[in-house]
Amino acid sequence: MIKLNHIIFYFYYLFQVNVATFALLFSEIVQYCQNRVYSVSELQTKLSDMGRHVGNHYLDLLFVREKGYRRETKLINMLLFIKNNFWKTLFGREADRLEHSNDDERTYYIIETEHLVNRYISVPKDKGKLNCAAFTAGIIEAVLNGSNFPCKVTAHWHKGTTFMIEFDESVITRDKMVEGK
């Protein structure tokens, strides 16, 4: 299973992977997880775990190739990096929108109307609110956690697919100090 994950993160722009290949591989991942769980939320957690595994391995590759060994310290820059650069290398285009929550200053949203991993998947009614983008949420979570922005990322069905990123309080406080606010 770990070898499978290694194949997935070869998404760098020089070597384009056929979307059909990825879709079939991802379909197998979902079926693999489904056979090992007993509920929908467990399935989503398992997909998220797989994503986290990929994200952890992908983080170094990402920073070497894209950032030129520089590390992001400001939260907003990191989020913009995720929305544009990270999304471009993984999915071939940038995410649609990045939003800050009105109620909670710790929460940010990345919104995409048609997410690549969900393109060919029709979730049956008995699977409820399952969103296979939980896999991508895991990748984002691992990348952010590994860059010292501890958070939790979940995928929801809202305006298409929305990734809800909830940062730890420490991140917001630290960010405010860095800005000199």
Next chain:
Amino acid sequence: MGIFSVYIINKAGGLIYQYDHISQRPEAEKTFSYPLELVLKLVDDKIVVAFGERDGIKVGHTLLAVNGISLEGRYLQTDGQDAMEIIAAPENYPINLKFGRTRLTTNERIMLASMFHSLFAIGSQLSPEHHSSGIEVLETDGFKLQCYQTMTGIKFIVIADPKQTGVEVLLRKMYEVYSDFALKNPFYSLDMPIRCDLFDTNLQQVIETSERQGIGNV
């Protein structure tokens, strides 16, 4: 008037998908006086015209409604009265009857699909040429049935107007939609009935595009 319906049969001969594009079926409603000139008979729990074609009512048409009340099989939907009895009694006349082309039930469709599957196989065996394909086109004056069998044994069948063009292209596009939204769906098991929303939406789009382009070439 374009594409009538679409069937997908798996390699065992079972129907896995069916879609009727034209749901509008020719219906004829007429008021009759006693005695009824048509001869009706009971076929498979449905009342069918056996003799007496007139005014758009053809042999084989089913009785759909009596005096505006739709029928369920041979009984009225509202109070369960037997329609045959109502028609037999002279005091119910003048009576308004609605006839139309029979709507196939799911079971009937499944039977027809497996019958076609067998005929397809027989077709390839009967051919004087070696390595002949199965039935590709079946044409009547009312419709033209075209079939495309993939290398994996799935048959895509389109029933369309005889004048409709571009059906081969439509069959290939259907195969693409199937390989995208059914085969890449982790919740779809092979050879099972296809119940994927994205598959339905995209297939209907493909059919509509093809219908528009095809009619233009007539």
